[in-house]
Structures are given as structure tokens and as C-alpha cells.
Amino acid sequence: MTDAKVPSGARVRLGTVEGDLRAERNSTIEAEGAVRVSGTAEFEGNVDVVGDLSCRSLDAEGGRVRISGALSVEERLSGDDAEIEVGGTFRAGAVDVDRRLRLGGPAETGVLEVGGLLGGASTLTATTVSVGGKLRLEGKLVARSLEAGGSVEVGDVELDDLEVGGTARLGGGEVRRKVEVGGRFRVDGAFAFGTLETGGIAEFRAPATGGNIEIGGVLSAENDLAFADLEVGGVGEIRGNGRGRSVRIGGKFSVGGSLTLSGPLEIGGKVAVRGALAAGDVEVGGKLEAERAVLTGRASISGALVTRAGFKAVEITLGHRARASGPLVGGRVTLERRAEAETIFGQRVGLDRLARAQRIVAEEVRLEKGATVAEVVYLRTLSVEEGARVGTAQKVDALPPFPL
Amino acid sequence: MIPDRPADGSNRRREATDLYATVLEVVKRYHGGARVTRVSYGAGMPVDRLKILLERLVALGLLGSEEIDGRPVYDITRRGQEFLDTYWKMRGFVEGLDRLAHEEAQRRPAVRPVPAAAARIPSR
Numbered sequence: 001m002t003d004a005k006v007p008s009g010a011r012v013r014l015g016t017v018e019g020d021l022r023a024e025r026n027s028t029i030e031a032e033g034a035v036r037v038s039g040t041a042e043f044e045g046n047v048d049v050v051g052d053l054s055c056r057s058l059d060a061e062g063g064r065v066r067i068s069g070a071l072s073v074e075e076r077l078s079g080d081d082a083e084i085e086v087g088g089t090f091r092a093g094a095v096d097v098d099r100r101l102r103l104g105g106p107a108e109t110g111v112l113e114v115g116g117l118l119g120g121a122s123t124l125t126a127t128t129v130s131v132g133g134k135l136r137l138e139g140k141l142v143a144r145s146l147e148a149g150g151s152v153e154v155g156d157v158e159l160d161d162l163e164v165g166g167t168a169r170l171g172g173g174e175v176r177r178k179v180e181v182g183g184r185f186r187v188d189g190a191f192a193f194g195t196l197e198t199g200g201i202a203e204f205r206a207p208a209t210g211g212n213i214e215i216g217g218v219l220s221a222e223n224d225l226a227f228a229d230l231e232v233g234g235v236g237e238i239r240g241n242g243r244g245r246s247v248r249i250g251g252k253f254s255v256g257g258s259l260t261l262s263g264p265l266e267i268g269g270k271v272a273v274r275g276a277l278a279a280g281d282v283e284v285g286g287k288l289e290a291e292r293a294v295l296t297g298r299a300s301i302s303g304a305l306v307t308r309a310g311f312k313a314v315e316i317t318l319g320h321r322a323r324a325s326g327p328l329v330g331g332r333v334t335l336e337r338r339a340e341a342e343t344i345f346g347q348r349v350g351l352d353r354l355a356r357a358q359r360i361v362a363e364e365v366r367l368e369k370g371a372t373v374a375e376v377v378y379l380r381t382l383s384v385e386e387g388a389r390v391g392t393a394q395k396v397d398a399l400p401p402f403p404l
Numbered sequence: 405m406i407p408d409r410p411a412d413g414s415n416r417r418r419e420a421t422d423l424y425a426t427v428l429e430v431v432k433r434y435h436g437g438a439r440v441t442r443v444s445y446g447a448g449m450p451v452d453r454l455k456i457l458l459e460r461l462v463a464l465g466l467l468g469s470e471e472i473d474g475r476p477v478y479d480i481t482r483r484g485q486e487f488l489d490t491y492w493k494m495r496g497f498v499e500g501l502d503r504l505a506h507e508e509a510q511r512r513p514a515v516r517p518v519p520a521a522a523a524r525i526p527s528r
Contacts, residue, residue: 099445116445132430132446149430149446165429182429182492199492200499216496218503233493234500251500305445 003039006047021055023047025063034069052088060084060097072104106139140173155188172206207240213404224257241275264297282313294404299330312404316346318355329402333362335371345402351388361399409470423449424466425491427457431467437478443478 004017008024014033020039024047029035031051041055052069060082070088071077077084079097090107097113103120112118112126116133123139131148141154145161152164156173157278163180163344172189179185179196186203193210196202202213204221211217219232224240231248241257251269258275265271265279273290281297282288288301292309302319305311307326316330324341333346335355342358349362351371363379367388374391376382379399384390430446431438440458444451458478461467466484469476480488 098441115442116448130433132442133431133448147433149433150426150448163433165432166426182425183487183495199489200495217499218496231494235503315470348498 004037008045028051031069058092099154112143229263246280269305292404310404327403361402363399421491423447423457424461425488427454427461428466428480428488431478432476432480432485432488434479436477437472438478440478487491 004014004021006012006021006023006027006029009241010027011030012029013030013032016097017035017037018040018303020042021037022039022042023029028048028050031049031053031067034052034054035049037053037055039056041058043058043060043063043065047063047065049065049067052071053067053076054072058073058077060079062081064083064085066277067078068087068281071086071090075093075095077092078093079099079101080262081098083100084097085102087104089105090103092109092144094110095101095112095114098115098351100117100119101114103122103124106122107120107124109126111128113130114132118129118135118137119263120137120139123141123282124137124278125142125260127144129135129143133148133150135146135148135152135154137154140156140158142158142349145163146157146159147163149165151166153286155171157170157175158173159175160177162168162175162178165182168181170188170191172187172191174192175194177194179193181198183200185196185201186205187208188205190206191204191208193208193294196210196256197214199216201218202215204225206222207223207225208221209226210216213227213230215232217234219230219236221240223239225238225242227244228273229246230236230244231251235251236249236253236396239256242255242259244261245272246261246263246265247253247259248266249268249271253267253270254272256274259273259277259279261279263279264281264283266283267285267288269286271284271288273293274380275291277290277293279295279297282295282299284301285302285303287306289306290311292307293311295313297313298315298317299311299313300319301315301322301324303322305318305322305324305326310327310329311324312329314331316328316333318324318335318339318341320336320338322336322339327343327345328341331347333349335341335351335357337352338354340356340377340387344357344360344362346362348364349360350366351357351368351373353368354370355368355374357376358373360373361377364381365375365376365378366383367385367390369385369387371388373389376390376393377399378393378395382393382395426447427443427449430443433446434442440454442452442456443458447454458467461484462469464483465481466487468479468481
């Protein structure tokens with residue numbers, strides 16, 4: 001065993017070291033072919049290695065270690081209050097660096113931990129990646145998990161789990177299980193995910209497919225979005241088509257194409273679907289707008305309901321003072337006090353006090369005091385309380401076919 | 405060298421709550437083993453200033469602290485996680501309101517400024 005020592009400020013040429021290497025601050029090592037250390041390479045302060053370096057383990061302390069070529073560490077790379085820069089390819093068993101790790105070429109490691117900044121110009125494959133501050137990687141990242149306290153900006157990803165405290169911006173790819181981002185999440189390319197949880201904003205710039213989505217503030221999808229259960233605290237926008245099981249939005253929701261749900265749609269404020277809406281139960285606190293809507297369940301609208309081709313559900317309730325334009329088609333349709341609608345088709349249609357409709361086509365019609373209808377076409381019964389007004393009423397043997 | 409932007413990536417000025425949230429998020433990543441220097445690098449904050457924030461967070465029960473090998477290490481508490489959940493939820497609401505305000509401003513017709521001379525009331 002012949003250990004090697006490079007004194008402070010020295011510039012030496014080294015090839016193979018059988019044993020350990022210790023380089024002191026402000027020294028430079030020029031590789032004779034490549035520097036091969038059979039033991040530990042220990043660096044104190046700022047040290048430059050010109051060429052390739054391989055060693056069993058590497059310890060850096062209190063400075064910046066710069067390796068212009070490739071770096072291969074069989075076991076562990078440790079940087080105590082240190083910064084490591086690798087110009088070429090990088091390979092290590094495990095990595096734990098306090099300050100920064102900058103990678104110029106492709107990298108492959110086991111567990112990788114960096115306290116401050118991890119930057120890379122190429123691809124990174126690791127078992128797990130944990131960064132206290134920021135991760136900036138131009139290439140693809142493949143790992144079981146990526147955790148970062150601050151922010152992440154990376155090309156494509158292939159991960160099981162992604163957990164970021166602040167902001168995350170991905171080129172695209174897949175996170176098979178869980179995405180959890182505290183602040184802002186943005187994906188520029190096609191993306192697939194297990195579940196997504198974001199405190200602030202989620203932006204999908206290309207089509208995305210995944211499971212449950214929970215967003216505190218704003219959802220913005222510029223293309224199609226497929227999901228299981230979607231829950232947004234503030235504002236949601238899907239410019240393409242939306243498809244999933246359920247949607248719950250606290251504020252406003254708009255869909256540029258069609259929205260197809262197998263379950264419920266609950267909107268606190270306003271929902272606008274430019275194409276067709278298909279869903280189970282629908283509950284809208286404010287206004288619902290759609291080209292057409294066909295539900296397999298019940299609808300409760302508190303504000304306004306606007307469709308061009310019509311709105312169909314098993315049961316429709318227009319709340320107090322609510323307004324509907326476009327035909328309503330339902331098994332049971334109820335207009336609560338002072339609600340107004342145009343044409344209503346149904347089996348049983350009831351207008352509460354002071355509610356108004358232009359035309360009702362139904363098997364059974366019930367009008368409370370003060371209710372007004374211009375025209376009623378009915379099959380079985382027409383019940384009119386004193387003070388209700390009916391323009392014309394016609395009993396028929398068969399009702400005309402309902403739209404939708 | 406404290407980052408001038410809050411953790412949510414927006415352009416607004418970083419406030420005290422943003423700093424606390426940043427520190428908590430970084431501490432959380434270390435799963436009970438967060439050392440001051442590591443948190444300092446992660447949060448982009450000088451150690452002396454960070455120590456003050458850490459003390460406050462511990463005093464309020466948002467962080468727990470213990471000594472390992474003679475050095476303090478920190479971990480986020482349940483209350484700390486509650487702080488983060490509330491912080492991000494609030495940020496989400498604010499983002500939603502900001503977006504609606506922005507949309508309203510874009511819909512509003514542009515008002516041409518009245519030239520000062522035209523706005524002046526002629527004196528009699």
C-alpha cells in the first residue's frame with residue numbers, strides 16, 4: 001500500500017494509487033491517463049482533478065472539488081460542507097453532499113442526497129433522490145422516488161413517487177404512484193400519474209392521464225385530461241375533453257370540449273362545458289352552461305342553467321329564483337319558488353309558488369298558487385291551485401317524443 | 405442570499421409566512437435528521453438567520469428538536485404539517501382569486517386616459 005498526498009497549492013501528475021489519496025486545499029491533480037485510487041480519495045478545500053478519477057470512496061470537506069472528466073466512486077461519495085462538480089460521466093454507490101452537486105454528463109447512483117442544489121446537463125438514474133433545495137436536470141430522471149424541499153425542474157421523469165415542497169416543472173413522463181407538490185406543479189409534455197396532490201396550481205400543457213387529483217387553488221389543462229376523482233378548491237379549466245369519475249370544484253370550472261363523468265359533478269360557483277356534459281348527479285351552486293347535458297342521476301341547480309340542445313336528468317330541481325334556458329327533460333322536474341324555465345318535458349312536473357314556465361309537456365302537472373305557465377300539454381292530470389295561471393291547457397292521448 | 409421568491413413560485417415578494425413554510429418544507433425532507441447546515445443550503449438562508457427562525461418554529465411547536473452527536477437535528481411536528489397544509493390551502497385560494505381578477509381585468513374594455521388639457525374645467 002502506498003498512500004499518496006498532494007500538499008496544499010501543489011500541482012501533480014498522478015496515475016494509479018494503491019491505497020488512499022489525500023489532496024490538500026488549492027491543489028491540482030493532472031491525470032496520467034486516469035487517476036485510479038484503490039482506497040479513499042480525501043479532498044480538503046478546493047481541489048481540481050484534470051481528467052478521470054475512480055476510487056473506492058470519496059470524502060470532500062469544506063470546499064469545491066472539480067473533476068473535469070468522469071468520476072467513478074465504488075462505494076460512497078460524501079461532501080461535508082462541500083460542492084462537487086463532475087464534467088463527464090458519474091457513477092457512485094451512494095452520494096451525500098451538503099452544498100451542491102453539478103453533473104456534466106450522464107449519472108448513475110444508488111441513494112443520492114444533496115443539501116442545496118443538484119444540477120445536471122444529462123440523464124440521471126438513481127435509487128432515490130433527495131434534495132433539500134433545488135434540482136435542475138436537463139435530461140431524464142429515472143428513480144424510485146424524488147423528494148425536494150424547494151423546487152424541481154427536470155426533463156422527462158420515470159418515477160414511483162414525486163414529493164416537492166415548493167414548485168415542480170417536468171418535461172413529461174410518468175410518476176407511477178403519487179405526485180405531491182406544495183405550491184405549483186407544471187408538466188409540459190404528455191404525462192401519466194397515479195395520484196396528484198397540489199396545494200396551489202397544477203398546469204398540464206399536454207394530454208395527461210391519471211387517478212385522483214386534489215388541487216388547492218387552480219387547475220389548468222391545455223389539452224385532454226383523464227382522471228378518477230377531481231377536486232379543486234378554486235378554479236378549474238380543461239381546454240380539451242375531460243373524462244373521469246367525479247368532479248368537485250369550489251369555485252369556477254370550464255371545459256373547452258366535452259366532459260364525461262361516471263359519477264357526480266359538484267360545483268360551488270359556475271361551470272361551463274362547451275361541448276356535451278355526461279354525468280351522474282349534478283349539484284351547481286351558481287350557473288351551469290353546456291351545449292347539452294345528459295345525466296344518469298339527479299340535478300340540483302341553485303343559480304342558472306343554460307343549454308342549447310337541452311338538459312336531461314332523472315330528477316331536476318331548479319332552486320329558489322333559479323333560471324333555466326333551453327329545454328329541461330326529466331322524470332320529475334320541480335321549479336322552486338320564483339324559479340323560471342322555458343320548455344319542460346317530464347313525467348311529473350311541479351311549479352312551486354310564483355314559479356314560471358313557458359311550456360310544459362308532461363304526464364302529470366302540478367301548479368301552486370301564483371305559478372304561471374303559458375301552455376300545458378298533459379297526459380293524465382293537471383292540478384292547478386287557486387291563483388295559478390295557465391294560458392292554454394290541452395289533454396292528449398299520447399305525449400310527443402321528448403328531446404335528448 | 406435568501407431567495408427573493410416564495411416557495412409557490414409566484415412573483416410576489418417573499419413574506420415571513422413564506423420563509424417559515426420554506427424552512428418547514430426543507431426540514432420535512434430529512435425525515436427527522438435535518439441539521440442546521442443542511443436546512444440552510446436547502447432554504448437558501450444564512451445559518452445565523454435560520455437559527456432564529458428554527459427557534460421560533462420550535463417554540464411554537466411546529467418543529468421538534470433533539471441532539472444527535474452533540475448537534476441539534478430537527479423534525480416537523482403534526483402542528484408543523486398543519487401549518488403547511490393551511491399555508492398551501494390559503495395560497496391556493498389566493499391564486500384562484502388572483503386568476504379571476506386577472507380574467508376580469510382582461511375582459512374589461514381598456515380605458516383611454518383623458519389628456520390633462522381636456523380634463524381641465526375651463527375657467528370662466
